[in-house]
Amino acid sequence: MTPTTVRLSNIHKSFGGQEVLRGIDMEARDGDVISIIGASGSGKSTLLRCIPFLEIPDQGEVTVGDTHLRLSGAGHRFSRAEREKVRRLRGQLGFVFQSFNLWPHMTALQNVMEIPLHVQNRPRAECRDEAEAMLAKVGLAEKRDAWPAHLSGGQQQRVAIARALASRPRALLFDEPTSALDPELVGEVLRVIRALAEEGRTMLIVTHEMAFAREVSSHAIYLHEGRIEEKGPPEQVFLDPVSERCRRFVGARPDARGGA
Amino acid sequence: MDIAFIVAVFPKLLAGLPLTLLLAVLALAGGGAIALALSGLRASSWVGARIADFYVYVFRGTPLLIQIFLIYYGLAQFPAVRHSVLWPLLREPYVCAVLALMLNDAAYTSEILRGGLRAVSTGAIEAAKVAGMTRLTMLRRIVLPLAFRQALPAYGAEITSMVKATSLASVVTLMEVTGIARAEVSQSYRAIEVFLCAAMIYLVLVTVIARAIQLLEARLSPYRRPALARSPA
Numbered sequence: 078m079t080p081t082t083v084r085l086s087n088i089h090k091s092f093g094g095q096e097v098l099r100g101i102d103m104e105a106r107d108g109d110v111i112s113i114i115g116a117s118g119s120g121k122s123t124l125l126r127c128i129p130f131l132e133i134p135d136q137g138e139v140t141v142g143d144t145h146l147r148l149s150g151a152g153h154r155f156s157r158a159e160r161e162k163v164r165r166l167r168g169q170l171g172f173v174f175q176s177f178n179l180w181p182h183m184t185a186l187q188n189v190m191e192i193p194l195h196v197q198n199r200p201r202a203e204c205r206d207e208a209e210a211m212l213a214k215v216g217l218a219e220k221r222d223a224w225p226a227h228l229s230g231g232q233q234q235r236v237a238i239a240r241a242l243a244s245r246p247r248a249l250l251f252d253e254p255t256s257a258l259d260p261e262l263v264g265e266v267l268r269v270i271r272a273l274a275e276e277g278r279t280m281l282i283v284t285h286e287m288a289f290a291r292e293v294s295s296h297a298i299y300l301h302e303g304r305i306e307e308k309g310p311p312e313q314v315f316l317d318p319v320s321e322r323c324r325r326f327v328g329a330r331p332d333a334r335g336g337a
Numbered sequence: 338m339d340i341a342f343i344v345a346v347f348p349k350l351l352a353g354l355p356l357t358l359l360l361a362v363l364a365l366a367g368g369g370a371i372a373l374a375l376s377g378l379r380a381s382s383w384v385g386a387r388i389a390d391f392y393v394y395v396f397r398g399t400p401l402l403i404q405i406f407l408i409y410y411g412l413a414q415f416p417a418v419r420h421s422v423l424w425p426l427l428r429e430p431y432v433c434a435v436l437a438l439m440l441n442d443a444a445y446t447s448e449i450l451r452g453g454l455r456a457v458s459t460g461a462i463e464a465a466k467v468a469g470m471t472r473l474t475m476l477r478r479i480v481l482p483l484a485f486r487q488a489l490p491a492y493g494a495e496i497t498s499m500v501k502a503t504s505l506a507s508v509v510t511l512m513e514v515t516g517i518a519r520a521e522v523s524q525s526y527r528a529i530e531v532f533l534c535a536a537m538i539y540l541v542l543v544t545v546i547a548r549a550i551q552l553l554e555a556r557l558s559p560y561r562r563p564a565l566a567r568s569p570a
Binding site for chain 2: 129131164165167168170172174176177178179180181182191192195196224225226227244
């Protein structure tokens with residue numbers, strides 16, 4: 078049996094009395110590509126952000142690789158040891174944001190090198206070689222010395238993907254990676270993500286790109302009001318879901334590429 | 338206007354330039370350190386933040402000249418100050434002037450720093466956090482470099498205004514550029530020539546500083562210019 082890379086158990090999260098996640102259990106095994114879909118406000122981004130503790134779950138357990146954290150109540154005060162654990166857990170993930178979030182005062186290459194060099198403390202020459210290889214992989218080798226502000230949205234997002242890869246993560250998390258892009262730039266980013274899926278990388282993808290999600294994922298999850306309403310292989314979730322709501326959600330978007 | 342007189346008085350005024358620069362450098366260095374401490378205080382707690390606010394409110398809300406008078410003439414009224422171990426320092430006009438300039442600069446600099454820190458985007462911080470950076474690494478590599486770049490133009494203005502503010506030290510007998518100028522005027526009664534010379538010295542100084550800040554800014558933030566200005570490698 079392939080090992081579990083990411084596991085969530087009974088995750089709950091509220092914002093100001095509004096319960097956004099109501100007990101989520103899910104698991105990504107090595108090599109899984111899991112797409113998470115759902116309407117706006119269904120909690121899918123919050124769920125993804127709970128994995129590296131960008132949002133702190135009120136309750137539940139998060140496991141990434143060999144690191145495990147359990148929370149039991151809102152307003153949890155992290156001990157020193159727990160904060161260290163959170164950092165270790167984060168170090169095993171690569172996160173790609175909707176709005177790229179490159180560091181504006183660093184060139185593309187410096188952005189990609191930053192974590193290997195200053196967090197993982199690997200040798201500089203090794204970091205540079207690997208960063209250049211990652212930029213080449215996303216098709217931006219010639220932009221290594223460009224500033225983020227001088228790149229298109231699609232190029233910035235590809236640099237952000239290279240940055241996420243450079244820390245050698247066990248799993249990649251994508252939070253609506255194409256939602257902030259002009260329509261003509263969506264394709265170049267999806268191509269890069271698809272190539273990563275074909276390499277067998279473990280990925281969790283929150284997306285509105287239904288056709289893309291159906292193609293690349295090994296599993297799909299449909300969230301509705303903070304609960305998993307439907308899950309299974311993409312053929313089931315996208316083409317023949319059990320849940321009536323899910324059927325309407327995916328059915329309402331026969332050509333999902335044109336959707337929001 | 339007597340050109341020969343101007344040529345003669347100019348080097349005399351220039352002799353005060355080292356003291357002017359020293360006052361400015363000490364005020365900026367000390368003020369910067371206090372400003373960083375105020376930022377830490379502001380971040381520490383609600384009470385800390387109110388104390389920092391009050392400090393800034395008082396020092397920005399009152400004239401620097403009065404702050405200098407309060408420290409130079411005012412402190413001596415208290416027997417406790419006169420009998421303290423610090424008295425040999427605090428009765429020196431030089432120390433009092435630096436202290437006043439420093440405390441005043443700290444108030445302005447802490448506000449500039451606050452603006453710079455607020456301009457660091459949450460996205461840049463989240464990207465650092467999610468990659469497992471410690472708080473210290475994040476401050477050193479992401480937050481402070483971005484805040485510093487953001488604050489640089491405003492801080493440049495603060496540097497030049499501190500350089501000009503050092504002229505107030507002349508009222509507590511310091512012989513920096515303005516102090517020497519006043520002494521020259523009282524001997525020669527040629528106020529226009531002497532004070533114009535002094536003004537020129539400050540003007541050149543301020544121009545050089547402003548230009549240096551501009552160059553530093555261009556060097557640190559080349560990405561603020563359009564891409565075409567800088568051909569990609």
